[in-house]
Amino acid sequence: MTEAELRQIVLDTLGDIAPEADLAALPPGKDLREELDIDSMDFLNFVIALHEKLGVDIPESDYPQLVTLDGAVAYLRNKLGI
Amino acid sequence: MTPVRITYRECCRQAIREAILTDPRVFLMGEDVGRYGGCYAVTKGLLEELGEDRIRDTPLSESAFVGAGIGAAMAGMRPIVEIMTCNFSLLALDQILNNAATIPHMSGGQFAVPLVIRMATGAGRQLAAQHSHSLEGWYAHIPGIKVLAPATLEDARHMLKAALADPNPVLIFEHMVLYNMEGELDPTIEAVDIASAKVRRRGQDITLVTYGGSLFKTLDAAAALAQDGIEAEVIDLRSLRPLDVATVVASVAKTRRVVIVDEGWKSGSISAEIGMRIVEEAFFELDAPIGRVCSAEVPMPYAAHLEQAALPQPATIAAAARSLVGPA
Amino acid sequence: MTKVHLDHAHNLHLLKEMIRIRRFEEKCFELYQAQKIRGFLHLYDGEEAVSVGIMQALAPQDAVVATYREHGQAIARGIPMTALMAEMYGRREGCCRGRGGSMHIFDRERRFYGGNAIVGGGLPLAVGVALGDRMQERGSLTACFFGEGAVDEGEFHESLNLANLWRLPVLFACENNLYAMGMRLERAEAEPDIHKKAECYRIPSEVVDGMDVVAVEAAARRAVDSIRAGNGPYFLECRTYRFRAHSMFDAQLYRPKDEIEEWKRKGPIVRFQGWLSENALLHADELERIEVEVAAEVDAAVAFAESGTPEPVEELERFVLMDAVPA
C-alpha cells in the first residue's frame, strides 16, 4: 500500500463521519475536530474505522497524534511499516 | 391399493351412508332427500337401504326442519340436515344464527349443538338470481358455527366424518358445479382435518387464495400464468371459519403478492375479511396491493353470457395476478 | 251459483287458451333437450284449466303474482309468447331482457308481478300489492297463485293471517297438484285437506275441480264478486295434476306411471274438448283452425327468440339500482 492510498483511506473514513464536509479543502496540518466539527463520539468512530480497515491497534494514549490529517497518515505509516 | 375412480357426488353419498351405518345417532333430514333421491341425486338409493326413520323427507319448511335438527342435536342426536341450496337457507337463517350458533354460549356451556348442515351453493348453471347465491362468506361472519367448503374429492369424502365428530354446528357448502366432477380418490387418505388450508400448487411469484367451486378456475389461471413464467401458489382455504390465516400469511411472506378469488359479492365478502387479515398480519410483507376477483355486484342473470361475465373466470384471475406482478 | 256465460265464442276462447298453453309447453320441452333453453324449467301441462279459468274473472287493473311454474298464468294473462320464448333463450328481446328466464317472468303493463323461485315467496308480496291497491283506492284485487307445497312454509300462515286481518282484496289460488317436487301430499301434510287451512284465518274457501275450466271460472267469479264486495280475501283450492316431471331433470321415482296416464285421460283439454264435441258445440274445422293458429303462434315465438340478440355485457350492472320509480 502506498502513502497516497493510505491518505485516501483516511480521507474516506473522515468522509463517512462528516459526509457534508469538503475534504479537498481540509488543511492537512489543522486540528480535524475543529475543521470538521467532530466530537468525541465521531473521533471514536474514526479510530474504530481505521482499526477495522487497517487492522492496527490505536491505544487512547496515541489519540493526540491523530488529530491532524498529516499526523494521522504519519502515525499509520509508522504503525504499518510502509 | 389401486386408486378408485369416483364423482364428487358419490363421495358425498358414501360419506352420508357411512356416517349413518356407523353411528345410530346420525340421521339425514331434508327436502326430497328420500323418495326423490336428492335434488342433485346425492342421496339416491339411501332411503331404500336405510329406511324412512334415518332418511327423512320433509315438507317445504326450512325454518321448521332446520330448527328441528338443532333441537334433535341438543337432545343427543347427530343430525345431518340438507338444505337443498343455500338460497333456501335464508328461510332458516334465524334458526342457524339465533339458535344453533348462540345457544351453547348463551346457556353457559350447558348445551352443545353437534349438528351438520349441508347445502349446495354457487352459480354457473343459469338458474338465475334466486337460485345462484354464494353465501358462505355471510355464514363465516357468525361466531359459534364452523363453515367448510370442500373442493376436492378427498374433502367431499371425509369432511363430513370430522364435522359430525365436532361438538359444534358445522355448515358444509358443496358447489353444485362440482357434483359431476370425476377423478381418482386418494385411497391413502382415511380422514381429513376441518381447520387448515392446503397449498394445492406451489409457486413463488404470487399467492392465489380461494375455496370451493372457484379452486379449479384458480388452478386454470395458475396454469395460464405459468406460460408467462409467473409461478402462482394456489391456496385452498377448505375452512372459511375458522380461517387458517397463518398458511395464507406464510405464503404471502414468500411471494409478497396476493389475489383472493371469491364467488361472493365483493362488499363485505369473505375476501374482504381475508384481505384485512393479510394487512393486519403481513402488511410489511406486501410488495403490491392486495387483489380480489369476485362476482360482479348484480343479481345473477339467467342469460349465459351475462352470467359468465358476472362470475370470476380463469382469464380475469390471471389478469388480476399479472397486474400485480408487473413487467417480468 | 254464479253462472258462467257459455256462449260459443267464449267456449272456443277457453279451449284455445288452454291449447295455446299446452303447445307452448310442448315446444319448451323440445327446445330444452336441444339445449336452447337452460337452467330450471317447470312445465304446466295438465293444469291449464286453473290459469285459464281464473284469468277470465280478472280485470286488466287486477294484479297477478305467480310461481316458477308460471307459463300458464303468463300466457293466460296475455303476455305474448314471443316475449316469453325470447326470455328463455336469454335474449334482450325477452320480457325481462333475458335476465329472469323461465322462473322469473315480469310484465309491468299487465301487472304480472313475477314468478318466484322460493316456494311461498310470492304470498307476502301479493298481500302487499293488495294493500297498496286498496290504500290507493284502485278497486282492484290481486290473484296469488301457489302450489300446495307452499302451505308448509311459514310465509303461508303469516300472509293469510295478515290478509284477512286487514280485509285485503287477495284471491289465494292454490294449485294442488298432489306433489311438492317429490313429496306426495299425504307424506307432507298433517292436514291434507288444503282449503280447510284457510278456515283458521276465517277466510272463505272452496275446493274446485282444477281439471274443469268451466267450474274453475265459475268459482273464480264467485271469489272475485266476494272480494270486490269488500269481504276480504278468498281461498280457492284447485285440485289438479301435472302431467310432466317437477322440472326437466326428474326421473319421477316418486309416482307410478299408471297414475299419470289415469289423470291424462281426464285432462282439462281432453275433457272440455270432448264435452263441447258431444254437445255439438265444437265443429271439427274449428278445432283444426285453433290448432293451426296456435302452431303458427308458437313457431313465430321460436323464430322471434332465435333471431333475438344477447344483452350487451356493458349493461350487466344496469338496474342494480334504479334511477327512478317507473311511472
Next chain:
Amino acid sequence: MSAFVMPSLGADMEAGTLVEWLKRPGDRVERGDVVAVVDTQKGAIEIEIFEAGVLDRILVQPGEKVPVGTAMATLRSNGAAQEPEPAPPQPPPEAPPEPERPPPEPPPEVPPPEVPPEITPPPEQPPVEVPEPEAKGGVRVRISPAARRRAAALSLDLARLRGTGPEGAVTLADIEAAAVARVSAPPSGRAPGVGFDPAAMRRAIAAAMARSKREIPHYYLTQTVDLRRALTWLEAANRDRPPTERLLPAALFVKATARALRKVPELNGFWEKDAFRPGAGIHIGWAIALRGGGLIAPAIHDADRKSLAELMAALRDLVQRARTGGLKSSELTDPTITVTSLGERGAETVIGIIYPPQVAIVGFGRIVEHPWAVDGALAVRPVVSLSLAADHRASDGHRGGLLLAEIERLLQKPEAL
C-alpha cells in the same frame, strides 16, 4: 333423413346411458312418442321424439354412455324410401375422457371485461414503524411496505428512487437494486446528508421549545463535580479494550443519571392534564446534535439496568442511526427524561429547556481543569458542570438538589456503575 340425438335433460347433464329402445327400425313414430329410455344420475327417464317419420337405423346400442347431442338413430321422414346402406356409421364420437375437473360449462367466448377488475388502491394509512419518507417538497412516495422497511434498514434516501411497480410505485426489487448500486458507487459518489428534512425539524424544535417556555415553570440548579476518579478509572478500563469496546464519559453520565433517578422518581416521567404520570421505566433521551443543524433526543430504554458497555453500544447506535434517518418514531416519543452534553468543544455549563411533556432535563458541560480544594490544600482537578432544569409543578428545588448530589456521589465510584 334426420338424426334422433341424445337429449339434454338437465342443466348439469353432460351425458346419458341408453338403457332400452322402445321402437325398432321400420317403426312409424309420431311427434311426442316415447322411443327410448335413458339412464342419468337422477334415474331412468323416457325420451320422446319430436318428429313424425319412420325409424331408420339404430346407431347407439343399449348400455352405451354418450354425450348429449350424439346421434342415436336416423329417421326417415314420411314417404322417403329406405336409404341405401350408407358406409358403416363411424363410431359415435369417442366420449371425451372424463376430465379430472368438471368440464366447465363451455362459456361462449367471453372477452375479459374491458373494465379491468378493480384492484382496491393500497390503504393510504401512514406506516407505523418508520418515519414518513417525505420526498423534498412533501410529495408522498408510493412505495410498498416491504420496500419501505428494507429502505430504512439500508438507510436509503427514497426520494431519488424511481419505482417499477404498479403506477411507478417503488418495489422491494427497486430497493435491492439501489442498494447494490450504492455499494459499488465510486467513493466520491457520497450520499448527501440523509434522513430528516432540516426545515421540518427546525419547525418541530421551535414549537416544542416555545411550548416548554410558555407552559413549564422551570427552576434551575447547578453543581460542579470532580471527575478525577471517574476519568482515571475510564483510562484504565479502555487500556485493554479494543476500540469498538472503549467507553466515553457520556456512558458514565447516562448511567449515573439513570441510577440517581431511582432515588428521585418524581423527576422521571410526564406532566399531563395537570398531573404527574411516572415513566414506565427510566428511558434516558440522549440529545444528539445533527451535522448540518438540528437536534434529536432518542431514548435509551431502561438505562438504569444496562451495563456501561451496553450503554456505549446504544449511544453509538443512536448517533449513527440519528444521522442516517433510521430512527423509529417510538424511540423519539418515549424518553422519560432528557440528558444533554455539549462534549469537549461545548460551553462549560449547559442548562437545558425541558422537552414537553417530560418534567426535567440534566445537562453536562465541558470537562475542564479547575482549581479544587482538597483537604484544605489547593489542587487541580478535571471537573464538569452538572445542571438540572426541572418543572416546578412536578417537583421542588430540594428534590432536584438530591438528584444532583446522588449523580455526583455515583460518579465518585465509577467501578460500581
